Amino acid sequence: MxxxxxxxxxxxxxxxxxxxxxxxxxxxxxxxxxxxxxxxxxxxxxxxxxxxxxxxxxxxxxxxxxxxxxxxxxxxxxxxxxxxxxxxxxxxxxxxxxxxxxxxxxxxxxxxxxxxxxxxxxxxxxxxxxxxxxxxxxxxxxxxxxxxxxxxxxxxxxxxxxxxxxxxxxxxxxxxxxxxxxxxxxxxxxxxxxxxxxxxxxxxxxxxxxxxxxxxxxxxxxxxxxxxxxxxFIGSPGMNFIHGKVSSSGPLEFIARGGAKLPLPENLSVARGSEIIYGIRPEHLSIGAGSVAAKVILTEPTGAETQLTAKLGSDNVIVSVRDRLDVRPGDSLLLAPDLDKIHLFDARTEKRLHSN
The missing domain is CATH 3.40.50.300 (P-loop containing nucleotide triphosphate hydrolases)
Structure with a gap:
């Protein structure tokens, strides 16, 4: 060897x-x-x-x-x-x-x-x-x-x-x-x-x-x-990417294209108003416990879990859940991202901005 x-x-x-x-x-x-x-x-x-x-x-x-x-x-x-x-x-x-x-x-x-x-x-x-x-x-x-x-x-x-x-x-x-x-x-x-x-x-x-x-x-x-x-590239299904920017004033939060607001970590060192990409893996989005509104487009049951495709702002996201949900296309959901599991990227350089 x-x-x-x-x-x-x-x-x-x-x-x-x-x-x-x-x-x-x-x-x-x-x-x-x-x-x-x-x-x-x-x-x-x-x-x-x-x-x-x-x-x-x-x-x-x-x-x-x-x-x-x-x-x-x-x-x-x-x-x-x-x-x-x-x-x-x-x-x-x-x-x-x-x-x-x-x-x-x-x-x-x-x-x-x-x-x-x-x-x-x-x-x-x-x-x-x-x-x-x-x-x-x-x-x-x-x-x-x-x-x-x-x-x-x-x-x-x-x-x-x-x-x-x-x-x-x-x-x-x-x-x-x-x-x-x-x-x-x-x-x-x-x-x-x-x-x-x-x-x-x-x-x-x-x-x-x-x-x-x-x-x-x-x-x-x-x-x-x-x-x-x-x-x-790594992960199946792939990571969700939501395009938007950091709020210019008021509470520190992410504002997606289309107006949806998502939480940001308090220790994020990025200028207010900066354009960033908000990454979250499908298994790190919870249903029913948050305030981020999304509309179901597609449901794909695989047996062990169900993958939901939903519209969040101007972007589509995939949510992986293990519960058997009675959800149909057109239904509205409230999503909550796990703040400890988000990934933020500079929209221009595409490099990672925040490491948990």
């Missing part, structure tokens, strides 16, 4: 720069997820760590070794791709042991390591099958097994669950996390799915447009997003 350091890493295609000086320190044994929208540069960065893309500037180190100019096969990493990339004419056992045979490892050692990986992944009964006889989840396990037998310093995953259905994705998320807890191998995982990031990672790297927006534990990012982008 080894740490991974990315220092001021840049990537350009001609005059077009897609990564703008990325800095990430990944500790030995850590599970770090790179997350962000399509085109943010997360897969490019992963491929640079793997050696599949040349680095245009900066430094990438695995352990104490700078690997900028080191060939992929000499970096002691193993990569699991979105496509399973299995050889259709080889059995599961042959697919898993292919890299070892290519490296001319002794047959008995290859067989032992394949059997050990198969036991970890629950593939013992499938070793003689061919990929065409496997389900999507089984094929992904074989791809993971092929990486495990190499016993690398670092595992790299590039959106490995994208081709699976929703139920299988949940199952495989759990299996990959348990695998990491068992092997303790440094893991870097790329996904655009923030639910995967929240449930699996030790730390999350949120990227946008080739830059890092914030790095932190899942709950750090959820509870204290650095800016409007991170606040909106």
């Amino acid at each position: 080894a740490s991974v350091t990315v220092a001021n890493a840049r990537k350009s295609y001609g005059h077009f720069e897609v990564l703008h000086g990325v800095d990430i320190d990944i500790q030995d044994g850590e599970f770090v997820i790179l997350v962000g929208p399509s085109g943010c540069g997360k897969s490019t960065l992963l491929r640079m760590i793997a050696g599949l893309e040349e680095i245009s500037g900066g430094r990438i180190s695995i352990g104490s070794k700078i690997v900028n100019n080191v060939a992929p096969k000499e970096r002691d990493i193993a990569m699991v791709f979105q496509s399973y990339a299995l050889y259709p004419h080889l059995t599961v056992e042959a697919n898993m042991g292919f890299s070892l045979r290519l490296a001319k490892a002794p047959k008995e050692e290859t067989r032992r390591r394949v059997r050990e990986a198969a036991q970890i992944l629950g593939l013992e009964s499938l070793l003689e099958r061919y990929p065409r006889n496997l389900s999507g989840g089984q094929r992904q396990r074989v791809a993971m097994g092929r990486a495990i037998v190499r016993n690398p310093q670092v595992f790299l995953f590039d959106e490995p669950l994208s081709n699976l259905d929703a139920k299988l994705r949940v199952q495989m998320r759990s299996e990959i996390k348990q695998l990491h807890q068992r092997l303790k191998t440094t893991t870097i995982y790329v996904t655009h799915d923030q639910i995967e990031a929240m449930t699996m990672a030790d730390r999350i790297v949120v990227m946008r447009d080739g830059s890092v927006e914030q790095i932190g534990s899942p709950l750090d990012l959820y509870d204290c997003p650095a800016n409007l982008f991170v606040a909106g």
Whole structure:
């Protein structure tokens, strides 16, 4: 196992720069997820760590070794791709042991390591099958097994669950996390799915447009997003954003576009009349105990909870409630935000203004 350091890493295609000086320190044994929208540069960065893309500037180190100019096969990493990339004419056992045979490892050692990986992944009964006889989840396990037998310093995953259905994705998320807890191998995982990031990672790297927006534990990012982008990206359903300004006179309060008034913390250090964005997560809005009027637009029962979409001022907000409410579109509600859970952002810079 080894740490991974990315220092001021840049990537350009001609005059077009897609990564703008990325800095990430990944500790030995850590599970770090790179997350962000399509085109943010997360897969490019992963491929640079793997050696599949040349680095245009900066430094990438695995352990104490700078690997900028080191060939992929000499970096002691193993990569699991979105496509399973299995050889259709080889059995599961042959697919898993292919890299070892290519490296001319002794047959008995290859067989032992394949059997050990198969036991970890629950593939013992499938070793003689061919990929065409496997389900999507089984094929992904074989791809993971092929990486495990190499016993690398670092595992790299590039959106490995994208081709699976929703139920299988949940199952495989759990299996990959348990695998990491068992092997303790440094893991870097790329996904655009923030639910995967929240449930699996030790730390999350949120990227946008080739830059890092914030790095932190899942709950750090959820509870204290650095800016409007991170606040909106992390969490499902997403954070509510209400546009307006701080009251110019009288009691300190937030005045939304459309006239609705919401409470503000007394220790807010922002000029009166400033335009800000008021953020509140759906589960931090209570119904019936407040004075903020809203009109129901949509109700979406999910079983464990009900999500209500309501009009508040000029903005729509989502409210998550666990009670079974008899609420219909067109009904009026009184909402109360949890003052200890609000997030305030500068309307111009989109940076966080207040930290609870």
